[in-house]
Amino acid sequence: MDLGDCYRLLGLRSGASFADIKASYRRLAQQYHPDINPDDNKAKDKFIALTEAYKLLLTVVLPEETAAHSTQVSTGRDAAKTTQRQKTPVTTVVNQQPGKPKPPNLLEIEERLKWKTYEQLQRFLQEKRFPQAIALVEALADRLSTDAEVRQWQAITYQIWGRALISENQLLKARxxxxxxxxxxxxxxxxxxxxxRDFQRLEQIF
Known part of the structure; x- marks a missing residue:
C-alpha cells in the first residue's frame, strides 16, 4: 500500500493535514468497526485496511504543532552555527536542546501506547477475557481522558461484556x-x- 492508496482509503486528497487524517479515520473506523458489524467480513477487511493506512500516514505526516516545533529547533541550530567560534553560544544550544524535543516525543509515546493497548484489548475480547479487557481500557481512558477514540473503545468493551453477561444470565450486572x-x-x-437491542433481550428474559 503506497501513500496515495492510504489517502484514498481515508477519502482524502494527497497532502491532507494530520487533523484531517485523524478525523477521517475516526469517522470511518466507527462505521466499519468489527464490534459494530460482527457478521460482516467486508466491514472487517475495510476496518483493517483503514487502520493500516492510518498507521502508515502517521509515520510521514506530523501533527501541525510538532512540525512547527521541529522547524523552530532546526532554525535555532542554523543560527547558532553562524554565531559560534566561541564557547558560550555552544553551551547555550546544548542547554536548550534537552527540553525542546519533549512534546513531540511524548506525543509519539502516547500514540504508540494507545495502539499497543488497542491490540491487547482486541486479544482480550477475542479470548473472552472481559474483566482484563475492561481493566485495560479503563486504565487507557484514565491516561488519555480527552481521546474520543479511546472513549469509544471503552464504551464498546462495556457493551460486549454486558452482552456476554446476558448469555450467562447475570442480568442485573449486564444492565x-x-x-x-x-x-x-x-x-x-x-x-x-x-x-x-441488548436491553430488549433483557426485557424478554425478565
Missing part, C-alpha cells in the same frame, strides 16, 4: 454495563442502537 456503555459514549448512534 449495569450496558448503561455504562451508553454513559461513556452517549453520542455514538451505532452503539446506542446495539445497546437498545
Amino acid at each position: 449495569i454495563y450496558l448503561k455504562k456503555a451508553l454513559k461513556t459514549d452517549p453520542h455514538n448512534k451505532s452503539l446506542w442502537y446495539e445497546v437498545q
Whole structure:
C-alpha cells in the first residue's frame, strides 16, 4: 500500500493535514468497526485496511504543532552555527536542546501506547477475557481522558461484556454495563442502537 492508496482509503486528497487524517479515520473506523458489524467480513477487511493506512500516514505526516516545533529547533541550530567560534553560544544550544524535543516525543509515546493497548484489548475480547479487557481500557481512558477514540473503545468493551453477561444470565450486572456503555459514549448512534437491542433481550428474559 503506497501513500496515495492510504489517502484514498481515508477519502482524502494527497497532502491532507494530520487533523484531517485523524478525523477521517475516526469517522470511518466507527462505521466499519468489527464490534459494530460482527457478521460482516467486508466491514472487517475495510476496518483493517483503514487502520493500516492510518498507521502508515502517521509515520510521514506530523501533527501541525510538532512540525512547527521541529522547524523552530532546526532554525535555532542554523543560527547558532553562524554565531559560534566561541564557547558560550555552544553551551547555550546544548542547554536548550534537552527540553525542546519533549512534546513531540511524548506525543509519539502516547500514540504508540494507545495502539499497543488497542491490540491487547482486541486479544482480550477475542479470548473472552472481559474483566482484563475492561481493566485495560479503563486504565487507557484514565491516561488519555480527552481521546474520543479511546472513549469509544471503552464504551464498546462495556457493551460486549454486558452482552456476554446476558448469555450467562447475570442480568442485573449486564444492565449495569450496558448503561455504562451508553454513559461513556452517549453520542455514538451505532452503539446506542446495539445497546437498545441488548436491553430488549433483557426485557424478554425478565
